[in-house]
Amino acid sequence: MAKWGEGDPRWIVEERPDATNVNNWHWTEKNAGPWSKDRLKELFSDLKIAQNGIVCSITEVEKVDGEASANNRKGKLIFFYEWDIKLKWEGVLAGGSEKIKGEIHIPNLSEENGVSEVDMTVTIKSNGDEAQRVKAFMHHVGREEIRKQLQEYIRSLKEEFSKGLILPKKGESSVKPDNVSTITSGFNKKINMNPIISPQTNKVGCKLDTKTIELSEKFQCRGQEFYDAMTRIEMVTAFTQGHVKLDPEKGGKFALFGGNVTGEFKELVPGKRIVQYWRYKQWPEQHYSEVTFNIEEKDDHTLVRLKQDLVPVAEVEKTRDNWQRYYFDSIKRAFGFGAFL
Structure with a gap:
């Protein structure tokens, strides 16, 4: 076995013009935290949800706490993200007399769960028949629209933010699509270590x-x-x-x-x-x-x-x-x- 920097082509970078990560062998990481916060705020800001005479909109992205990263290992992209999100919303019934305000809490957006499994709590700040009808609308229709935005964030993370993590191999001018494998940090296969x-x-x-x-x-x-x-x-x-x-x-x-x-x-x-x-x-x-x-x-x-x-x-x-x-x-x-x- 050669010493560090000697002999093993997986550790020698001089053969690449950019002198980085031969054949994508090393673990490389790109911090997706700041980008993710901006993207989530962009996806939810002024989001409108309307159906059957009820119109609701997201008025504020109150909180986006967490972290995210995209990692490359041997040509495979491994994603890690974990977010706690709070949104403020308001809505009205057609012909209604009051503007209903409330919050949506998404405590566990992560690669561990599919978007359909993500917890989402809808609350309102007032009572009455109109408020309950608008809350029910947000609970059933609004949540599905919000899940679509969460899915779009994940797509953007994997397809847009991660560009450049996989480098072309020696002799290639660009990355071939069939050379890239996208997987979650769990590798889609959990280790069973049950007692x-x-x-x-x-x-x-x-x-x-x-x-x-x-x-x-x-x-x-x-x-x-x-x-x-x-x-x-x-x-x-x-x-x-x-x-x-x-x-x-x-x-x-x-x-x-x-x-x-x-x-x-x-x-x-x-x-x-x-x-x-x-x-x-x-x-x-x-x-x-x-x-x-x-x-x-x-x-x-x-x-x-x-x-x-x-x-x-x-x-x-x-x-x-x-x-x-x-x-x-x-x-x-x-x-x-x-x-x-």
Whole structure:
């Protein structure tokens, strides 16, 4: 294996005129947050919804909180977005005597859910028959029009904002459409890491026998890149292939694999070390292990040493296998960190 910058064409960029990302091999990212906020405001500003004598309109995009990014890995586009949106609206009945005002709350627009599954709450600020009729209209007709705008945002993100992330390969002047694959951050296939229920020999108040697991793995990446794969929500989402909750700071919580793995960050040293309190859902209630990742960047690879203390004896082999399968192997597949010559 060559040292960094020597020999491996996937790491040599001089052959490309722009000297960037040979064959789209590396993980590249484009922040879609500011663009998304502008696009969502554009789609909802002055949106009018009219039918059967009822006319409603969005009067203000009150809140757009969240984040979004478009990522390229080996010619595949991986999207991450999560938004909490509040809209103000008003409407009138044909011949009605009052202008009805209300709000719409969309708390969970994300790639985890299809637009048809997105929660949407419609509220009004007044009572009476007219108000209830207009609210019912917005609940049934208005929500569908709003879903169409959300779908348009997602289309724009994937087809317009992401232009330029996929670069032409050597010898090509442009990107061929059949060379681009668009997928969500979950890769459309969630990892099933549900616990297998087995008889528990340990009871509350009884001593729990535990052991320590120690593993080491080589990754074809920089130390910081492995660190990022474990602490950046869009990258963790990519390799776990499902919805992720992650707060990468000391004391921050995380939940992966549908909540089957949960814990808290105890120590974070960028590019060098990660320490977590970590538990698997099947373990005895409130029992946590302590996991330490020591990240050591070598001349031609990065060596990661994992030590996990306080693993229940009955779970040692399964836990060891899960680290290899659901973490190490998945990280290598998702980001190309496993290719050695």
